[in-house]
Amino acid sequence: MIKPGVPAPGFVKRIGAIVDERRCTEFRSLDSAELVNRLTDARMPFGWTVNPYRGCEFGCRYCYARPTHGYLGHANPEEFEQRIYVKRADDGRLVARLRKARESGEEVAIGTATDPYQPAEGRFGVTRSVLEAVRRVPGLRVGITTKSPAVTRDLELLREIAASGEVMVNVSIASKDAALLRRIEPRAPRPDLRLAAMAELTAAGVATRLFAMPVLPYLTDGEAELEALFHAAREAGAREAIWNVLFLRGETHGFFLEFIGREFPRLLARYRELYAGGASAESAYRARIGEMAERLALRAGFPGRSRDDRIAAERPARRQQLELTW
Numbered sequence: 001m002i003k004p005g006v007p008a009p010g011f012v013k014r015i016g017a018i019v020d021e022r023r024c025t026e027f028r029s030l031d032s033a034e035l036v037n038r039l040t041d042a043r044m045p046f047g048w049t050v051n052p053y054r055g056c057e058f059g060c061r062y063c064y065a066r067p068t069h070g071y072l073g074h075a076n077p078e079e080f081e082q083r084i085y086v087k088r089a090d091d092g093r094l095v096a097r098l099r100k101a102r103e104s105g106e107e108v109a110i111g112t113a114t115d116p117y118q119p120a121e122g123r124f125g126v127t128r129s130v131l132e133a134v135r136r137v138p139g140l141r142v143g144i145t146t147k148s149p150a151v152t153r154d155l156e157l158l159r160e161i162a163a164s165g166e167v168m169v170n171v172s173i174a175s176k177d178a179a180l181l182r183r184i185e186p187r188a189p190r191p192d193l194r195l196a197a198m199a200e201l202t203a204a205g206v207a208t209r210l211f212a213m214p215v216l217p218y219l220t221d222g223e224a225e226l227e228a229l230f231h232a233a234r235e236a237g238a239r240e241a242i243w244n245v246l247f248l249r250g251e252t253h254g255f256f257l258e259f260i261g262r263e264f265p266r267l268l269a270r271y272r273e274l275y276a277g278g279a280s281a282e283s284a285y286r287a288r289i290g291e292m293a294e295r296l297a298l299r300a301g302f303p304g305r306s307r308d309d310r311i312a313a314e315r316p317a318r319r320q321q322l323e324l325t326w
C-alpha cells in the first residue's frame, strides 16, 4: 500500500544523495541490492528485467511506469520525469545474477520501466556498465528497449555481445509524425532519429525490432500512417514489428485522459467511451487495429505480430523454463 508522499519502507534507506541537477530535473542515487530482477510472471516473454534508472526524462504522457514513482514518495505524477533515480549495484553481484539468467535460458529485458538511454545515461553510464557485465557472460539472451538513438554509442559493445550471445534492440516508435509525438512524448528523440539509429545498428549486424507501441486511438491509428511507419522500419532493417494498443493501467488512466482533455479536447469523449471498461480499449477496437496492423506489417515484409501474439508464442517455453529453474 503506497502512502501518498511517503517512500515505501523498502526504499527509505536506499534513497541516496542528489548527484546532479539540470533542466529542472533532479538526479538522486538509489542503492539497489539487485539490478537484475527475476520475473516469475509467465505472461511476459522475458524472465529477467534490468532498469538502470527509476523515472524517465522523456516524459511520455501515456507511460505506464509513471505510478511506480509512488513507491519513492512522489505523489505528483509529473515527478516521474523530474526526479530520476540512478541505480548503483555491486559489479560482482551483477555478473553473478546475469550468470543465473543465462542458466535459465530466458531473456534479460533491459528497459521495461524506464528508458536505458535517456539523457541521464550520458552522465551516469549505468546502462553501459550493465552491458559491460553482459559481455562477461557469453551466451546470454538480451533485449533492449529504447526510444533513443544514443543506443548507437554502445554499438561496438553490442556487436561483441551479439557475437557470443543474442541481442535484440527494440526501437519504440508510435508514429513518424514528429510534431505529434513532440506533444505526446515531450522530450523523447524524434522518430526519424530513432529510425536512423535502427539502420545504423542493423548495418553493424545488431538485430532490431520495431515496437509500434502504443497505438494511440484516433492519434496514431490511421492506416496510411501505420503503413508508413512499418515500411520505414523495414527499410531501416528491423526484423520484426510488434504492436499494442494503448493500455492505461492504474493512475495512468486518469493522468492520460486529463492530458487528452487539455491537448486534444475533441477526442476526450471518444477516449472516455473507448476506455470505459478500465485499462484496455474496448475489444472491438483492439480487434480492428490488430487485423489492420497485421495486414500492414505483412505488406511491409514483416512477420508482424501483436504483443499478445508474441507472449502467447513464447509462453509455453517460458513456463517450461520457470518450472526447470524454480
Ligand code: SF4
Binding pocket: 056, 057, 058, 059, 060, 062, 063, 064, 065, 113, 114, 115, 147, 185, 188
Ligand atoms: S521512454 Fe518509456 S519509460 Fe520513458 S517515459 Fe516514455 S514510455 Fe516511459
